[in-house]
Amino acid sequence: MIVFVHYHALLRDKTGRTNESFDLPGSQPTLRDLLNAFFARYPGLRKLETSIRAAVHDEFVESGDALNEGDRVDLLPPFGGG
């Protein structure tokens, strides 16, 4: 199942891209599955495992939430507003 990941800020700098697709195995993958695939692809970013956030269609999602075919997933590094 294909999802489209958009990288913001630090994640864009470190991956060197603004977006890429991930093909996740299984019929009902979750955000956790996507993050596992992401950190396997970018092991140098594993320190962000506990701080990275994600959003699907402009709503926050948590690690157990299901992803669907074609979802646009924003991966968000630690926030720095204010």
Place this chain on the structure above:
Amino acid sequence: MQSIPLVALLRKPLDLSSLAALVERPSAGAVVTFVGTTRNRHEGRPVRYLEYEAQEALARKELERLCAEAREKWEIAEAGVWHRLGKVEIGETSVAIAVSAAHRAPAFDACRFLIDTLKRTVPVFKKEYFADGGDAVWVGPDGKPVAL
């Protein structure tokens, strides 16, 4: 001139008095405001300028949710938050908050809640560029460079 909404992400200097005027109500005897400005040093290094970016749709939504939460928790009339995006020079305002209320205490409390909470929950990202020629760094909610 088109009026700016109570919650906005803006790529131009923030005018606090315009935001304060937006939250004024005839019933409100207090308007509390907060501005965050760009410091010229960070952990001993001279800062040249900052750059802010955001997941804008989500950031606006989260700021609106925080303002609604503030209106539920405290007896306030209105709350507004503007956050700057793009390049921000030293001394410029990066965030402006205004809260109106019949009385000052809930306005202070709600203003404090908004600035403390938005740092943790709103997807805005900050990069600091230094005058010492060193690498720019992304800064996290604790004000420290994001560790990798």
